[in-house]
Amino acid sequence: MYCCHSRGMRADRLVSLVLLLRRHGRLSAATLARELEVSTRTVLRDIEALSAAGVPVYAERGRRGGFALLPGFRTELTGLSHDEALALLVAGSRRGAQVFGLGSALASAMLKVVDALPESYRDTASDAVARLLIDPQTDLLARRQESEEIPDSIVAAVRRAVFAGHKLRIRYAAAGRAAQWRTVDPIGLVTVREQGYLLATRSGADRTYRLSRLLAAEELAEPAQRPDRVDLDRAWQERSRQFRTGGESVVAEVRVDAARREELMGTALEVRDEESGSDGRLRLEVVFQDRRHAEWALWQLGTSAEALAPPWLRAALRQRAAAIAACYDTTAGS
Incomplete structure (x- = not known):
């Protein structure tokens, strides 16, 4: 089992090595080792294996030397249209693969996608991807979205169990x-806003586990x-609905400026009813x-929103406003 797995890993690495040379022309052993996440000695052994298999890779000596392929050599990969490759490259720019421990596999796949493009528009597709930014780590207010760090060994075991349909033991x-x-x-894996979740059942009951909380x-x-x-x-929709309607959820009646509606919708769990007022x-x-969420969400909207009910929410917001007003009372001593 181990031997076959190792051979498969090496075959993938050899393909990636060829594609890197196809893409960049000439690369040093140190650069190849860094890209492939192996040692320089392993790269040299792989170069020898490629040469023995008939791949025309050669070494260039000197301070700026390295390894390169003979001009015109091309790997046989399935062809893709420009838009098909562009769609894959854009999808590959998302960070979901990192959450599920597939980052290195994604990088290798993207090399194959680029190499499969006809030379006539390979550069235009790469330039198009450079002009699209998907889910940046900060928004316009410089609020940073922190991605979760999950050990590869843990997420790999979870992923194998999900795909193989085997039971999973977790800590x-x-x-x-x-x-x-x-x-x-295990049922499946979901990533939402840089956070990964395992959907599973335990003794027949639905369970959702956050991947970052798995210790083993x-x-x-x-x-x-x-x-x-x-x-x-x-x-996922059913479990989200169960979460929204369970626990200490709070239903509030709110009057809000139409221009701030989407902002409120973005933070609320659900909007059950809506109508336009005469004003x-x-x-x-x-x-x-919960109560804390309701108070926080409406406070962010300032005078653009008003809590009409329940009474405790109006009182909580009034107390907040009074505290702020007192803080900035110009008649108070310094």
């Missing part, structure tokens, strides 16, 4: 609780108890996660 630390071992039946994971040989097919989008403002029935 999970829920928020505010001590870590515990548990055995689950082990794929078991026992088959998972799960349906042969799954609609992951529907499963040009909108009247909404909004669901928040």
